[in-house]
Amino acid sequence: MNIPGRPARSARWKPGHALRLLENGEEFFPAVFEAVGAARREVLIETFILFEDKVGLALRDALVAAARRGVQVDLTVDGFGSSELTPPYIASLCDAGVRLHVFDPQPRLFGFRLNVFRRMHRKLVVIDGERAFVGGINYSADHLADFGPEAKQDYAVEVVGPVVADIRRFVSDALDKPAPGRHWLRRRADARTVPDPTQAEAGPAQAMFVTRDNAEHRTAIERHYRVAIRSARHEVVIANAYFFPGYRLLRELRRAARRGVRVRLILQGEPDMAIVKTAAEMLYEHLLRANVKVYEYCKRPLHGKVALVDDEWCTVGSSNLDPLSLALNLEANLVVRDRAFNACLRERLESLMEHGCKEVSVEPNAGSRVWRGVRSFFVFHFLRRFPAWAGWLPAHAPRLASTQPPAAPEASSGASGLPDPH
Missing domain, CATH: 3.30.870.10 (Endonuclease Chain A)
Known part of the structure; x- marks a missing residue:
């Protein structure tokens, strides 16, 4: 049985790619938000960190707008890295039709989070199965220079070409396939299925998608x-x-x-x-x-x-x-x-x-x-x-929870709205 998020048995070089290097949030965020704004069928995003700051709010607005015009939007965040999202923020996504998934949501013990290891650290974006972004940049304001001395220096790559189909299949499989021995919340029965697009060669570069x-x-x-x-x-x-x-x-x-x-x-x-x-x-x-x-x-x-x-x-x-x-x-x-x-x-x-x-x-x-x-x-x-x-550390099979809107979100609440009670 396949484990969600597992790549194909062996990654292979594929020809025919156009690439663009993106440095820091100043280049990465506008490129992603523009791509989401132009999406026609599907937006898939995985990220380790999503903060409810100006970058996180801008991402929410872009995803909400896409969902409201009929685009299928799936957003996966890590339960450790993105643990402080508030109920109003989550509700604004879910109410618009964005499907929010949380990787390995775990309760706190005496105020401490237990899911420190085996984190979903990937940062992936796939738009309509035609364009993808891979890199190390999270959705947080500390990736912008105006954050100050603690602003991070980082990189991502935008790719168009046949390898995008590999990335899309990988992210989709992480949403669709149950892990052995653990319960995964699947997509709702009424969810639309977006077919795999055929991706033509777009440039001279060879590329390979490799995961751990x-x-x-x-x-x-x-x-x-x-x-x-x-x-x-x-x-x-x-x-x-x-x-x-x-x-x-x-x-x-x-x-x-x-x-x-x-x-x-x-x-x-x-x-x-x-x-x-x-x-x-x-x-x-x-x-x-x-x-x-x-x-x-x-x-x-x-x-x-x-x-x-x-x-x-x-x-x-x-x-x-x-x-x-x-x-x-x-x-x-x-x-x-x-x-x-x-x-x-x-x-x-x-x-x-x-x-x-x-x-x-x-x-x-x-x-x-x-x-x-x-x-x-x-x-x-x-x-x-x-x-x-x-390898002796707990190699658990993490749970992917699909989040529903909080029943009665309060704008003033600072509690997390993830399925991970404090």
Whole structure:
């Protein structure tokens, strides 16, 4: 039996795609809202975070307008990341005909949420089965520059072409298929079915939709990273917000640098969580000794999850290179082979390194160097084993609940309207 959200057995390269790189909310949100506004039949959205701020309100308005003109709209949010939506907000969506689904809604215990692990971390949009968006940008105002110093730096990609059918099928399957051993609320019996559209080739790029789940595709995204790095001939650039990968990926980075590949990492210098920088710093000695270059982005928190290898290969998506994304969360990336898109991403990342980063250097102090060496040794061997250890955490089959409008929403209430009582 298939598990909701599970991709096809093996992702495959498909030709014929047109791509557009979108940087930050200033480029991403207008593109998505415009696409929703032009939708004729169907809008499918998955997101980890949906906040009830100016971005969340703008998304609601766009989805409500689409639903009212007869478009089938399904919005899936994560029960942990989007737990604070109020009853009036939910009611405004449901009353217009938007079908709101909550991934793994769980009750709180003594005020604390229990569903911290195995989160639905994907950020996907599919419009009429013809256009899709894949990336790391959530629907929250902290992805806009006017949010201030804590505004996030992030990326997404808009794609048109045959791979959109794969993305649509993946999101639709997550809504339609029950998980073994758990109850899933299916679409209502009167729900309209939108047929799979035929998607013609739209451009020269090859693309592949790759996902990570907790069943058959536990290491799919990491594996594509490792294969690409292993094949690198002259360049690897990775910009990743939460960097604490496993031993095998670190080994490929070190090996690439030692055979003469220019390997550069862009990591957080002004993190949204202090532990993020502390964890990454534990790896610096191990990486720098192999001639891997490390740059810390210091203008604001880095939230991106992108990479490029040589002149063609690149990826944009939701997956960080840390234990949560590589061993626990549900993730989705678009992998691309295209010189023009690769060059565009490289230009953006070069600008980031030139104007917003500082390069990390090896500390000359001998005592500190000895301590870092000892620390690096233990971290290194921990990373060799953490994927197996992470697998001991609860690998539950999460529940997808379809939300109905609250019976009597109160505008002044601050309580969540999700099926997840406080």
